[in-house]
Amino acid sequence: MKISKLLQDKRYLFWALQFAGWTAWGVSFYLGVLFWGKVPNDYLAYLPIVSSIGMILTLPLRALYRYMWEMSALRRLIAVVIASYVAGCVWMASRGWIFYNMFPERRNPKHEDYEGIERILAYFDGATTASWVILVWSGLYFGIKYYMLLQEERQRGLKALSMAHEAQLKMLRYQLNPHFLFNTLNAISTLILDKDTQLANTMVTRLSRFLRYSLDNDPMQKVTVDEEVEALRLYLDIEKVRFDERLKLKFDIDDNAKTALMPSLLLQPLVENAIKYAIAQAVNGGTIAIEAKTFGNDLLLAVIDDGPGLDSLHNTESRSGSGVGLANSRERLQELYGVEQSFRLSHTDPHGLTINIRIPLERADKKG
Structure with a gap:
């Protein structure tokens, strides 16, 4: 099957964009770490894992967004921001647990001394950054969704115009x-x-x-x-x-x-x-x-x-x-x-x- 035909299948297109997007995030994150310091030996194994977790977390978001598609714009905006932040918190917690278990030598001794509010603030600082990634994913999801709907509407319009054109020609003929x-x-x-x-x-x-x-x-x-x-x-x-x-x-x-x-x-x-x-x-x-x-x-x-x-x-x-x-x-x-x-x-x-x-x-x- 040709790529152009596959891309017309919404399920195939969704997963193709998912893999492409999260792969791009993993590569850019790796390059950032490489630029700022030494990369741990197993980091190339760590990034696919956390990228996959991020991709999995977006699946419930997709179901949620499809469910609330007919809601008002304001309600959708509020839901998107809250859902993205919750998903970002879960993703950051997963990333932290996996990272410090794969690279125990990378633990920051200062973080071990954090108590109470300081430890919470340190976690949510990273969670906010992760939430921005999920929020960008959400924006891309809605943007692509609206673009596809507009294209479908345009195709329906062109088909209707073509059918009217054909009917006109047949009538004349x-x-x-x-x-x-x-x-x-x-x-x-x-x-x-x-x-x-x-x-x-x-x-x-x-x-x-x-x-x-x-x-x-x-x-x-x-x-x-x-x-x-x-x-x-x-x-x-x-x-x-x-x-x-x-x-x-x-x-x-x-x-x-x-x-x-x-x-x-x-x-x-x-x-x-x-x-x-x-x-x-x-x-x-x-x-x-x-x-x-x-x-x-x-x-x-x-x-x-x-x-x-x-x-x-x-x-x-x-x-x-x-x-x-x-x-x-x-x-x-x-x-x-x-x-x-x-x-x-x-x-x-x-x-x-x-x-x-x-x-x-x-x-x-x-x-x-």
């Missing part, structure tokens, strides 16, 4: 235009009434393949431009049955762009928009061109038609972005890329509408 389904089913019905069952069956098959593709692909995942174009061809094969020669198509996909990644079914609503305004309303139909190329660190996509474009007052409001198709694509790009994308409408020369999209260039070999 699955907004299939009901007009497309209505028109397709109506065309199939007409073919059946005309007894052209073979073409009707072909159209049903194409519709099934397109819907399966649209539902099977996770909107949070990206597909290559090549895969997106193939899905677009599935959709356009259906529309070709409706419009026949009135719908002319041009694909200009650079080889460098074929393996670039993009959101799945991003172009379909744009092409559907072009069919609705540039093809369906024109007696002679029209042409739709789909382009994809790379430029530096960007992937450039374009959907171009030769319909009335933005010059038509009747279509200006619908085609300038308030329609579901254009708004859907614009919002998806904003959700996925933020300021690193652009979605721009412009005139097609001599007439028509051009939709230019710029997104960061990503390659298929980095998708996994």
Whole structure:
């Protein structure tokens, strides 16, 4: 198991910090003794013992602090100070007993002559120092505890934001235009009434393949431009049955762009928009061109038609972005890329509408 995963386990993290903290105290105490005087021969055995006792004494403190976690701040502060001092007194008594039994030659003759209040004051002077160590441990315990709670709260917030982000993308992704389904089913019905069952069956098959593709692909995942174009061809094969020669198509996909990644079914609503305004309303139909190329660190996509474009007052409001198709694509790009994308409408020369999209260039070999 990796260290990062182990550190996510609170029990493992607590004991890891315990061992690290008390080891650090033992090393620093040893260096202090070494600096101020000669170190007894068995001192390296003494320090692990008293460090272990100090660590054991903090376990009841941990249980106490967890029990009083919901108390008011003032009550907790008072309890922490008292508990730390009591633990420090017990720890100092243990340290003194162990030290003078392991190193009897280190007994201070002056201490043997202490009587009454002097002996008590000498003991509590050391106990106060030990209590400061326990109080520091208590402060670190609460600090780390609060930090972990804040991190958990932050993770929950990020997870909630991610789930909302994913839900938003899925909602945008699955907004299939009901007009497309209505028109397709109506065309199939007409073919059946005309007894052209073979073409009707072909159209049903194409519709099934397109819907399966649209539902099977996770909107949070990206597909290559090549895969997106193939899905677009599935959709356009259906529309070709409706419009026949009135719908002319041009694909200009650079080889460098074929393996670039993009959101799945991003172009379909744009092409559907072009069919609705540039093809369906024109007696002679029209042409739709789909382009994809790379430029530096960007992937450039374009959907171009030769319909009335933005010059038509009747279509200006619908085609300038308030329609579901254009708004859907614009919002998806904003959700996925933020300021690193652009979605721009412009005139097609001599007439028509051009939709230019710029997104960061990503390659298929980095998708996994």
